[in-house]
Amino acid sequence: MRHTAWYIIQAIMTTESLTITRPDDWHLHLRDGDVLNSVAPFTAKQFQRAIVMPNLKPAVTTVKQAVDYLDRVLAAVEGSDFEPLMTLYLTDNTSADEIVAAHKSCFIKGVKLYPAGATTNSDEGVTDIRRCDAVLEEMQRAGLPLLVHGEVTDGSVDVFDREKVFIDRVLIPTMERFPELKIVFEHITTADAVDFVTESGPRIGATITVHHLMYSRNAMFEGGIRPHHYCLPVLKRERHRQALLRAIASGKPGFFLGTDSAPHDKKLKESSCGCAGIFSAHAAIELYATVFDAIGELDKLEAFASFYGPDFYGLPRNSSTITLEKSEQTIPESYPMADGSVVPLMAGKTIPWTLKPDNA
Ligand code: NCD
Numbered sequence: 001m002r003h004t005a006w007y008i009i010q011a012i013m014t015t016e017s018l019t020i021t022r023p024d025d026w027h028l029h030l031r032d033g034d035v036l037n038s039v040a041p042f043t044a045k046q047f048q049r050a051i052v053m054p055n056l057k058p059a060v061t062t063v064k065q066a067v068d069y070l071d072r073v074l075a076a077v078e079g080s081d082f083e084p085l086m087t088l089y090l091t092d093n094t095s096a097d098e099i100v101a102a103h104k105s106c107f108i109k110g111v112k113l114y115p116a117g118a119t120t121n122s123d124e125g126v127t128d129i130r131r132c133d134a135v136l137e138e139m140q141r142a143g144l145p146l147l148v149h150g151e152v153t154d155g156s157v158d159v160f161d162r163e164k165v166f167i168d169r170v171l172i173p174t175m176e177r178f179p180e181l182k183i184v185f186e187h188i189t190t191a192d193a194v195d196f197v198t199e200s201g202p203r204i205g206a207t208i209t210v211h212h213l214m215y216s217r218n219a220m221f222e223g224g225i226r227p228h229h230y231c232l233p234v235l236k237r238e239r240h241r242q243a244l245l246r247a248i249a250s251g252k253p254g255f256f257l258g259t260d261s262a263p264h265d266k267k268l269k270e271s272s273c274g275c276a277g278i279f280s281a282h283a284a285i286e287l288y289a290t291v292f293d294a295i296g297e298l299d300k301l302e303a304f305a306s307f308y309g310p311d312f313y314g315l316p317r318n319s320s321t322i323t324l325e326k327s328e329q330t331i332p333e334s335y336p337m338a339d340g341s342v343v344p345l346m347a348g349k350t351i352p353w354t355l356k357p358d359n360a
């Protein structure tokens with residue numbers, strides 16, 4: 001018996017733990033209605049704030065719609081101190097006045113550019129960025145960041161090259177026309193994007209998802225077609241994943257956490273035309289910790305997850321903390337979502353890091 005007690009004490013003493021400033025998620029899909037109510041608590045238990053994407057149906061294109069959506073998000077996380085940061089969905093018809101109103105609202109923190117047809121619910125998106133010049137001018141004046149889904153939609157461009165081509169055809173010319181406009185290059189997936197952000201000045205930031213850090217495109221075809229590893233931008237070659245790992249290991253402030261957690265019902269993913277999107281909100285910070293730990297860069301996690309995002313957006317860093325412990329958890333095969341279910345990233349697998357519950 002004496003021995004048993006000693007072993008328990010030793011186990012407690014040797015549990016590796018990591019306390020960091022509470023992180024934020026700078027790119028998140030919360031959806032609406034019953035799905036929103038199912039998924040939002042996952043984010044609220046880990047993150048203080050999140051940039052909430054506006055690609056609902058219909059899209060959140062006005063300040064009025066954003067206020068109503070904000071209310072629904074707040075209702076879904078009642079009892080937590082989670083703070084949603086809202087965004088507007090840019091269309092060919094967005095007016096400069098809407099941007100003025102968005103800026104005045106104080107709760108809208110960015111305007112999202114979806115090239116029309118690029119991804120889930122992007123059909124109301126922008127057909128040609130030059131149509132938005134008056135809006136971009138106003139955003140530049142207001143200091144309101146443009147959040148870009150950085151892929152061209154030209155059907156003649158290979159799906160795996162769409163991010164690189166976007167840099168040349170859309171991003172660089174837009175930056176030249178609006179030299180002060182702040183831009184977040186969302187969910188970057190290629191060495192080209194890493195190099196581009198590294199070489200750009202501080203007005204360009206980039207979010208990096210945990211799934212693009214964990215997987216190359218092989219994961220979509222492992223023993224068969226794997227719909228739960230399908231997202232947009234699509235997973236890329238291993239050399240691109242390595243470039244993303246080097247970006248987070250560099251500790252450069254241009255790269256920060258954005259999960260792009262994008263829940264879709266299991267049935268809609270496991271279909272002859274499955275939806276794009278990977279759900280990672282259930283264990284996002286634990287999965288990022290696992291990646292940083294695996295490359296021996298755990299000391300860089302806090303700045304990536306908790307400092308560089310607010311610094312870019314000009315917001316205060318959070319003052320509370322969370323604690324992660326190096327103790328294994330097994331991810332469920334699925335979670336209930338509305339009247340269906342969602343298959344999470346790493347479903348059925350075991351990961352080495354766990355968020356300490358009393359800090360959650
Ligand atoms: C996102 C979604 O489902 O809303 N899907 C995805 O694959 N990431 C949209 C997006 O961010 O492209």
Ligand code: ZN
Pocket residue numbers: 027028029053260262
């Ligand atoms: Zn997204």
